[in-house]
Amino acid sequence: MPSQKMKRSMCTALATGVLSLTLVGLPAASAGADPVVNNPTEALERLAELSRESERTTEALHDAQIDLDGKQTAQRDAEARLAGDRDALAAAQARMDQFRPTVNKLAAASYQGARTNRLFAVMVSDSPQQLLDQMSALDAISNETSKAVSQFKAAATDAEAAAEASRVSADTARAATEQAKVVSDELQSKQSELQKQIDSVTAAYDRLTGAEQAQLAGTSFPSGFDAGRILAGLTPGSGSAALQAGLTQVGKPYSWGATGPDAYDCSGLVVWAYRQIGKTLPRSSQAQAQGGIPVDRSALQPGDVVLFYSDASHVGLYAGDGNVLHASTYGTPVKVESMASMPFYGARRY
Missing domain, CATH: 3.90.1720.10 (endopeptidase domain like (from Nostoc punctiforme))
Incomplete structure (x- = not known):
């Protein structure tokens, strides 16, 4: 059987070990990485280290939130632009519909062999006056159809640009917000881990005497x-x-x-x-x-x-x-x- 002296030594060693673990208060998973804390001074030093790291993470979280807020604002702006782009697309399509009948008629006439140029007027005119009348009419038709075709093309170009702009703005905004959210989530996870350690060390702080807390x-x-x-x-x-x-x-x-x-x-x-x-x-x-x-x-x-x-x-x-x-x-x-x-x-x- 162990002697009384040996028992007292074992109890003292056990009590010292328990006190050290109580002061550290760290999760078992981190015990291997952290130095053993044997007194309140060392516990406070460890607290200071964790507080410094926690502050870094806290400020990084604030920064990530600023970034996230900015990207969410950009997304809302992009969605507003998207609505405007869609309105512009609808307006462009309406203009295309307005000029489409004229363009279709011109295309059909050309396909069926219609002649609408000045040479054709010379060939079929029986008198100078008839020639002038036909050329004047052809000029009017040409100007009108040319204007209609130009406006149709412009509307089609506007519609294509509006559709592409809406796709790009929406995709860019969504991607930016997703990236910011990933950063924020990662930092939140890190802060959560640090908070677990901080909670353990602040428990050691709470066990300090009033004089020790005042000194801190x-x-x-x-x-x-x-x-x-x-x-x-x-x-x-x-x-x-x-x-x-x-x-x-x-x-x-x-x-x-x-x-x-x-x-x-x-x-x-x-x-x-x-x-x-x-x-x-x-x-x-x-x-x-x-x-x-x-x-x-x-x-x-x-x-x-x-x-x-x-x-x-x-x-x-x-x-x-x-x-x-x-x-x-x-x-x-x-x-x-x-x-x-x-x-x-x-x-x-x-």
Whole structure:
């Protein structure tokens, strides 16, 4: 039988292993790929990694949704064009029907050997006056039939063009929407997988002590931050006015996909702040990186949209003195902090 000392050792080892698994809280399928988490600090580090990846995916999802919305709008426009094309086709066919009898008569007369040219008039005329009368009549007939044939051909050409345009516009719109839907579905699937991991790690966060959670949250403002000085000379409708609005949200929690007013993700906070001054910005950080006017880092002004990481997957509002107002990550409320902790991507002024 094992000794009491050995039993105590086995129980201690078992308890340590259970605690580690509890802190990690990861699905068994991912246990081989993830490092063992032995303490709350490591659990929070893992949480930060998953939150960063989740934010990338969330912003990519926002971007895909923008793309999808655009393609759906294009599809609706194409369907409207299709209806117009069909109306044009019907009108062209009606014009063809209008001129068809004349064209058919001309074709039948030609087939039956009718002569409608001036040489024929010379050959059958008995007098100069009769010749003039016949030539005049032939000219009128020729002009009328020529006009009818030309209009018939134009209507036929219009009908063919309208039919082809309707086919192309409808096919293009459907294909574009299907492609965007595939991208969106793939990203949704990835986000779903990441969410499973995030749920496990946030369970470890919930088991942290109040002091540990406060340490993670940090302070709302860096030392010496003076909002009054930063916002001095504020112009209504400017970026600084958006920053002023955003600062009222300091302390609100981070939540993936949230646009306020109770919680935010990074691009959601920027969208909300600018909406307060009457400006609509794109929903994703990548799309925000493409709009506005590019601004050099040395020329940043309060309220400029600042982006981070090589894929522009994080965004905030410049808060002066090298600081950024942003919704950073899970467990950390909206705050102002130094930009130095993140790799700078670029900035835009709206």
